[in-house]
Amino acid sequence: MLAEQDAFEAERNARMVKAVYVYEAPLRLWHWVNALAITVLAITGYFIGKPLPSLSGDPSEQYLMGWIRFLHFAAAYVFAIGFIGRIYWAIVGNHHARQIFLLPILNRHWWSEVFYELKWYLFMVKEPKKYVGHNPLAQLMMFLFFTVGAVYMIITGFALYGEGLGVGSWADQMFGWAIAVLGGNSMQMHSMHRLGMWVTLCFVLVHVYAAIREDIMSRQSLISTMISGWRMFKD
Amino acid sequence: MIETFYDVLRRQGITRRSFLKFCSLTATSLGLGAAAAPRIAHALESKPRTPVVWLHGLECTCCTESFIRSAHPLTKDVILSMLSLDYDDTLMAAAGHQAEAILKEVKEKYKGQYILAVEGNPPLNEDGMYCFQGGRPFVEKLKEMAADCKAIIAWGSCASWGCVQAAKPNPTRATPVHKVITDKPVIKVPGCPPIPEVMTAVVTYMLSFERMPTLDRMGRPAMFYGQRIHDKCYRRPHFDAGQFAETWDDEGARKGYCLYKMGCKGPTTYNACSTVRWNEGVSFPIQSGHGCIGCSEDGFWDKGSFYSRVTDIKQFGIEANADKVGATAAAVVGAGIAAHAAVTALARARNKTGIDVKQGEQ
Numbered sequence: 001m002l003a004e005q006d007a008f009e010a011e012r013n014a015r016m017v018k019a020v021y022v023y024e025a026p027l028r029l030w031h032w033v034n035a036l037a038i039t040v041l042a043i044t045g046y047f048i049g050k051p052l053p054s055l056s057g058d059p060s061e062q063y064l065m066g067w068i069r070f071l072h073f074a075a076a077y078v079f080a081i082g083f084i085g086r087i088y089w090a091i092v093g094n095h096h097a098r099q100i101f102l103l104p105i106l107n108r109h110w111w112s113e114v115f116y117e118l119k120w121y122l123f124m125v126k127e128p129k130k131y132v133g134h135n136p137l138a139q140l141m142m143f144l145f146f147t148v149g150a151v152y153m154i155i156t157g158f159a160l161y162g163e164g165l166g167v168g169s170w171a172d173q174m175f176g177w178a179i180a181v182l183g184g185n186s187m188q189m190h191s192m193h194r195l196g197m198w199v200t201l202c203f204v205l206v207h208v209y210a211a212i213r214e215d216i217m218s219r220q221s222l223i224s225t226m227i228s229g230w231r232m233f234k235d
Numbered sequence: 236m237i238e239t240f241y242d243v244l245r246r247q248g249i250t251r252r253s254f255l256k257f258c259s260l261t262a263t264s265l266g267l268g269a270a271a272a273p274r275i276a277h278a279l280e281s282k283p284r285t286p287v288v289w290l291h292g293l294e295c296t297c298c299t300e301s302f303i304r305s306a307h308p309l310t311k312d313v314i315l316s317m318l319s320l321d322y323d324d325t326l327m328a329a330a331g332h333q334a335e336a337i338l339k340e341v342k343e344k345y346k347g348q349y350i351l352a353v354e355g356n357p358p359l360n361e362d363g364m365y366c367f368q369g370g371r372p373f374v375e376k377l378k379e380m381a382a383d384c385k386a387i388i389a390w391g392s393c394a395s396w397g398c399v400q401a402a403k404p405n406p407t408r409a410t411p412v413h414k415v416i417t418d419k420p421v422i423k424v425p426g427c428p429p430i431p432e433v434m435t436a437v438v439t440y441m442l443s444f445e446r447m448p449t450l451d452r453m454g455r456p457a458m459f460y461g462q463r464i465h466d467k468c469y470r471r472p473h474f475d476a477g478q479f480a481e482t483w484d485d486e487g488a489r490k491g492y493c494l495y496k497m498g499c500k501g502p503t504t505y506n507a508c509s510t511v512r513w514n515e516g517v518s519f520p521i522q523s524g525h526g527c528i529g530c531s532e533d534g535f536w537d538k539g540s541f542y543s544r545v546t547d548i549k550q551f552g553i554e555a556n557a558d559k560v561g562a563t564a565a566a567v568v569g570a571g572i573a574a575h576a577a578v579t580a581l582a583r584a585r586n587k588t589g590i591d592v593k594q595g596e597q
Contacts, residue, residue: 049545050558051496054479054487064477121575123582163502167451167461176452184453185532187503187539191546191557198561202568209572213579 020132022096023229030086031226037079038200044072045197049190073161080154096133100142110136128218132231138210145203149196156193160186238319241280254279285442286349288341288380289323292373293366293400293409294355298391299325301428305435306515318442321349324368335369338376342383350441351384353377355393356400357415358407365407374415381416386447388422388437389413392531395423395455402536413454420447423454427530430511433459453533455505464501464527467509470494488524498542499526506531 023031047068055062090098104110117137119125129135134142159178162171163186182188215222219234244254255276262271291299303326320326322337329337341349358365363372381387389412392398400409413421424437437456440448448456465471473479473493480488480497495502501509504527508519520527526542529535539546545556 051477051479054481054492054496055477056486057478059472059476059478062476062478066475066477068477123578163463164466166466167457180452183533185503185529185534185538187500187529187532187535187546190503190544191539194545194557195561198557198564201561201565205565205568205572209576213576217579217583 018234019230019232021229022094022132022225022231024089024093024097025229026085026089027093027097028226028229030082030089034079034082034086037075037082038204040071040075041079042197042201044068044075045194048072049194076154076157076161079150080158083150083154099134099139100147103140103143113137114140128214130218130220130233135214141203141206145199145206149200149203153193153196153200156189156196160189160193238284239280239282240284241276243284244279282445283348284319285385285445286319286321286341286345287352287438288321288338288349288384289326289352289354290373290377290380291324291368292353292355292357292377292394293407294391294393296325296354297428298354298393298434299323301426301431302390302434303431304514305431307432307435318438338380342380346383347385349384350386350388350438351380351419352388352390352438353394353412354390356397356409356411358400358409359415360406360408365409377412377415381419384419386420386422386441387412387416388424388441390424390434391429392425392427392535395425396533398427399536402534421454422447422450422456425455425460425531425533426506427535429531430459430507430513432511433507451505453505459507459511460505460531462505462507462510464504464506464509464521468501468521469509470521491524494521494524494526495544497526498540498544498546500529500532500535500541501527504529504532 048065051065051068055064087101090101113129113136116125116129117135120128121137133139155175155178158171159175162169162174162176163179165171167176179186179189182192211222214220215224221230221232221234225231241254245251255272258276258279259269259272262268262275265271267275289299321341322334324334327334327337355366357363357372357374357377359374363374366373368376389395393400393409394412397405397409397411400407401411413423422437422441424434426433433456436459437448440456448458451457451460453460465474468474470491470493473491474495478487478490478492480492480494482488483497493499499521501521508527509521512519512522528541529538532538539556543556545558
């Protein structure tokens with residue numbers, strides 16, 4: 001459904017300018033702020049679980065762990081508020097902005113396109129299809145690993161944050177239930193949150209690789225699209 | 236008629252004059268004014284003491300050992316004047332049929348009025364045969380006494396979560412009290428054992444105010460389990476500064492640095508050790524140089540090493556933690572990407588040089 005619309009849009013535009021305006025400015029800004037937030041979160045998060053080598057000297061003069069945790073929490077707020085903003089943009093933005101939130105799972109054609117893309121990545125077909133937004137496989141992966149993953153990390157993360165803020169704090173009241181769901185021992189929650197970081201790392205690896213590869217192989221712009229907003233078709 | 240506080244005080248040789256002085260003093264210290272003194276006296280004269288029945292299931296008696304070491308209030312005062320501990324097979328003088336008869340008597344006489352304190356838990360496998368008391372499974376005794384009680388206090392991690400006897404694979408199916416008795420309020424006082432002052436304070440609170448203390452989400456009294464060990468730990472400044480003991484005998488350990496890297500579970504353990512401490516406030520594990528093992532948390536035996544913060548996750552097999560699982564996954568994904576990129580480059584090179592692999596040749 002979306003793919004057809006995309007194809008139509010691409011065809012119509014390709015005849016004229018060979019470029020389509022896909023990602024609007026707020027979405028592009030969010031993408032890069034979000035990427036930065038994830039980077040900070042992953043690095044600081046890693047060192048919260050496994051701290052840097054011990055410092056000596058008077059503790060009143062140092063605040064290393066405090067700063068690492070502060071950066072983590074600050075980036076977490078940026079990530080979470082950005083995510084809320086992104087949901088807002090999915091509502092008011094163009095139809096590409098909705099892609100990673102709504103999957104046309106009842107659409108047979110969409111699923112066949114997912115498998116076509118899968119074949120393309122497995123070298124089983126020679127020519128890729130062109131899409132203005134995400135290709136269906138990318139859309140599925142973005143939904144599963146980014147959208148679901150972000151919700152998971154926000155819930156588990158703020159549940160842990162609520163432990164520090166204390167019982168009765170907003171984070172405890174809004175997300176504290178998640179710890180109880182996992183049995184009440186937040187040690188489990190720490191492990192699950194950390195596992196989420198590794199899943200995110202795997203997602204980033206695939207995401208960056210696929211973007212670079214498609215940029216070259218599909219003969220359409222991907223990386224520059226997230227900067228300029230325009231998708232260029234090379235043939 | 237149930238004995239009142241006044242009766243007990245008189246029995247202990249306290250004169251009525253002293254009693255009234257006590258009431259006046261209490262009213263004054265609470266800032267209630269002169270009019271409140273007779274009302275306090277009236278309450279103490281007429282309010283019956285709440286009987287407490289203390290049962291022992293599958294446990295090690297460490298909760299009782301802890302309880303009798305309470306300093307504030309002294310357990311003597313709690314047992315003798317504040318509560319009417321009618322049945323406790325460890326502390327009571329009666330034994331055998333005499334002891335069991337008391338249970339029946341309490342159940343009938345104080346129907347719906349007594350507090351049931353349970354230390355340990357009932358094992359449910361083999362019809363509860365793994366814990367046998369007075370010729371019947373403990374689970375029967377527990378259910379029978381729970382039927383007519385006002386509320387249940389689950390002493391220790393055993394009664395609250397299951398503790399060591401419920402650790403995997405839990406052959407006896409030791410089950411925490413709240414999963415067996417579902418129709419009565421259960422106050423969890425976890426810990427292995429719980430802090431003595433916390434135990435007596437919970438009992439005193441319930442007897443003095445005749446209501447349950449405010450409980451947190453997990454059913455623990457919020458006044459003692461509302462904060463983590465980490466939140467009030469005296470080594471917390473070292474944590475924030477990034478100063479850690481890296482091994483048990485290094486400079487950091489000697490200087491009393493944070494034990495986080497040694498696996499301290501303070502940041503995930505809700506208890507009052509870092510404020511109330513143990514043995515009349517002498518010390519607590521972290522003060523003695525060992526990290527918290529999280530004994531008051533659910534399933535602390537099964538949540539991986541006591542000496543690591545990034546602990547094992549059992550679902551991923553033996554000895555696998557979040558970092559191992561994650562790093563392995565990342566390595567696999569990375570290798571997959573490298574291989575995929577190589578094949579892509581190869582396919583592209585072939586297409587460019589015009590060598591087209593035909594279907595038949597493959």
